[in-house]
Amino acid sequence: MIGPILVLDDLVKSYGALKVTDHVTLDVGAHEIHALIGPNGAGKSTLVGEIAGTVAPDAGRVVFAGEDVTAFDPARRARRGLARVFQTSRVVPGFTALDNCMLAAAVTDGSAYRFLAAMAGEKRTAERARAALDRVGLADRADVLAGSLAHGEKRALELAMGLVQEPRLLLLDEPMAGTGRTETERLTELLASLEGEVAMLIVEHDMATVFRLARRITVLISGAVAITGSPDEIRADPTVRAAYLGGEVAR
């Protein structure tokens, strides 16, 4: 049995008197798809920031692949195999979809300090980038500027950029936000097809997606973990139903 890829150990973060992360302890298995849900203001975004390295916790540890990365900046965590897919698309607007993907692929293909060889001529990186675009269904949009892509396409590009990094954990912050029904279903199936290949921690409002993908679900309420369990346990839990899910899971 391989140890968990991500462990959050008693994380605490306060903004003034407001405790946004209240002694959160959580683990994600090596190949697990783990969902993080909770009502608005539950502290999900802060927690994502603490995992990615953009928010420093007041106390507690973030352990990634057996290594304490609490003091690491985002870039260093990414190089350890943590890929983040942003809540709102953060692709480089002036780069083509392919160039965005190459930018992501190049991290595992050597350093930034190449001054003379044109990046467009890097065959191996380009091949990997094209393969990733192909996987998310953007192969024929490779040469379009990322800023001109439709919203759903940007989400797909974000995902391709995450995949091409060959991460050990995909940190997905509301990957389905703002996408249409068919697009959501397509992306969900794509993520499902990745099970066993890469671990995922997925923060998502779309319950159909969450229950389709997740093996375990953690519910965050007021910054604290209310319950962690299988989808069935979450569905059945009365406090969760009262606090958050309401009628949604009852269908």
Add this chain to the structure above:
Amino acid sequence: MIGDALLSRLVRILVHPATVLAGLALTIALGQILGQSFWVTLATRAAILALAALSLGFVLGQGGLVGFGHAAPFGLGAYAVLIAGELGVREILVLLPAAFAAAALFAAATGALALRTRGVYFIMITLAFAQMAYFVFAGVSALGGDDGMSIAGKATFLGAKFLRWDVNTAWLALGLLTATFLFLSRVQHARFGRVLAAARDAEERVAALGWSVYRVRLVAWILAAGLAGLAGALMAEQTGFVSPALMNWHRSGELIVMVVLGGARKLSGAIVGAVVVVLVEEFLGGVTEYWKLGLGVLILAVVLTRAVDLSALLRRTAR
């Protein structure tokens, strides 16, 4: 209309870097043939300031780093030449690397701090560091203090008194400008330039991919400063005189004006902008001491018409 298309094409050719560089070469050559030393001097000055502006244009345009202290590495390059001269070193193949290194070292030390800030704070802190350099050199009486100091003789090239002739200094300046432009054009499309440009537009994204944005920017900052140091060394060689005025914040501002006037997004913009400013200064400056008013009007026109640069403005007016 065909006329408009023709005019627009003409403007594009006129501001093309190859045209500008060829124009400088022609000016130097004709100046020498016709015995017009003033043309040579003017072209040298334009090439030197274009080199300094180009180095700033690289970090400002590609890196999004609005440094308001680029006169400091420029002046440090000049002081490196002065100090080396005082120590008896007059070999240009030693002077240029020394100027590059002096400016780069300054940028490494100050950039390491400045690059931790953003936006207006970055502008202010780079200005502050440049002012510190200015006052330090203004205070060193052994180097002439406020008044500055003449350099001990002309530089040699492999021992030969190559730079005794101004025209050789001119070719050296133009050669370095051209080489730097070609080099930075390669860098722009290489990994380093792409990561730098991506970080300008989507910093958090680029960091989340695993690129160390801070380090990449610091390297770009050091590189740009080193190149500005080369320009400063050439300026010292051309004028034979070095003073703290080279590091004055006016010059930092002037370099930004050159970059913005020519268009920051294209590398060649800085070269075009520098040549235009030097020409305006020379010819409008000959007519009236209020030449900067003319430059101001030009800048206002560029900004107010929302033309991003001079070539866009010219194309727009041509239409």
